[in-house]
Amino acid sequence: MKHPSIPKKNKKPLASKPRPVQQKASHARRLIKKQKPVKKKITQSRAKITESFYGAKKPFFVKEFGDKSEYNNGYDRTAQSLHSEAFEKFVEADKEYFQRTGLNIDVNKSNARRSIRRQAELYTLKRWFGQGNPTDRPGHSLHNYGLAVDLIRTNENTLVEIMGNHGWTREKPHEPWHFEFTGSDAHGRAKNKINDLKKSNSPTTKWWNAMDNKFKKEKELESRTETYELQLSDYNAGFDEYDEWEKLYTIDVNEFNAWYKELEKDLVAHNQEVANHDKLVKQGNTWLAQIEAMEEGDAKDRELAEYDDWKARMDRDFDILNGNADTIDADFAWAEGRALELDNEFTQLEERLVELTELGNSLNGEFDALKVLEEEIKNLEHKADALLNELEVLVQNI
Known part of the structure; x- marks a missing residue:
């Protein structure tokens, strides 16, 4: 068993x-x-300029082919942001340009004085995202000091001549639209400041x-x-x-x-x-x-x-x-x-x-x-x- x-x-x-x-x-x-x-x-975009701003005069972007001896005071209001000396000479150049062509000088895309943050934004877009045109680092551009403008080139030879008459010169051959105000000591001071800002310990x-x-x-x-x-x-x-x-x-x-x-x-x-x-x-x-x-x-x-x-x-x-x-x-x-x-x-x-x-x-x-x-x-x-x-x-x- x-x-x-x-x-x-x-x-x-x-x-x-x-x-x-x-x-x-x-x-x-x-x-x-x-x-x-x-x-x-x-x-x-350029801020709207209303007719009331000029009184009885037409906005600056309307071409005047009347009496060229009388300035229409139609300078691009973007220029008001420029350095005081640069602004004064820009208006003088605009007046002469109007008297010779019947047109006002037009600032391209409102590029006169450019804030540091706007400069940083443009530089960032190009440097790290590959968008837009090459531009300087913040603090390295004379736009940041109100001593540069980018212009729409109409009657180019006349424009260059007149801008030069009033202290505005082309300093960058690869950027023919770019004019710098070299007619005062401010340009030298800004250049010195830019050189300082290119140093390794600069902001x-x-x-x-x-x-x-x-x-x-x-x-x-x-x-x-x-x-x-x-x-x-x-x-x-x-x-x-x-x-x-x-x-x-x-x-x-x-x-x-x-x-x-x-x-x-x-x-x-x-x-x-x-x-x-x-x-x-x-x-x-x-x-x-x-x-x-x-x-x-x-x-x-x-x-x-x-x-x-x-x-x-x-x-x-x-x-x-x-x-x-x-x-x-x-x-x-x-x-x-x-x-x-x-x-x-x-x-x-x-x-x-x-x-x-x-x-x-x-x-x-x-x-x-x-x-x-x-x-x-x-x-x-x-x-x-x-x-x-x-x-x-x-x-x-x-």
Whole structure:
């Protein structure tokens, strides 16, 4: 008689595992904002000049071909922003130009005095975004000092001659529309100031370094943010897969434990049947001894016949019990294999959780680094802005 006695594999369902990754990693996409350069639309339009501004006279942009000896006072009002000496000479040039051509000198796109911030904007667009025309750094252009204008060239030879008569000359052959006021000491002072601002420790150079560093960091931030979001997506998808896997594993463990409990009940019932069978066998052996002690005769023969019937039933029960024992042995053997499979799967789950934890920790570190990079960009913007304020003051003192 077989008596299976296989110890139970105590496979409990997996306890819920807290994710080691902080919540901020799974919501980082909302927190991180890509730092993209703001491309402001540049609008340059001349302010409207109403007829009432001139009284009974027509606006300056209306061509007058009447009495050229009487100046129409229609100079381009953009010129009012120029340095005082430059403005005075510009009006004189406009008057002479009108008297000779019947036209006023037109400033191209309102390019007379240009603020430091406007200069910085134009330079930034060209240097870091490839838009617009080449221009000087803030503080390096005579426009910033009110000592330069860009003109629409009508009757060009006459225009150049008249502007030269009043201290306005072309200083940049590659920019024939550009005139600088060289007819006063202010031009020399501005040139000296520009040379100073070209030095390595000047506010202009510091501004350029801050802006260049800012745009490099913004490019880095954009690239790293894109990589971060891809990794974050993989991380979240990986944890979703892990959760689903863990649920299925828990179901398998619960089903195995329930089945194993039933197998143990079968084992207990089988062992009880074996014990009962053994008790009956002992009783049968005692009965047989009593029969053998009887005198020969019909009574003994009847007892022997009855014993033989009983023994045949016991033998059948014995065969059934042995068959049950074989089935229970096979079930326990299968249980050993299934328990090993679940052990291996549990190990794989733990290894996957470690991988996801490491990725989550890496993402949290990158998230913090991206926030630091964002803060560095903001600080560089503030620094560049402060340097432009400093330059605004410097260019006024000419």
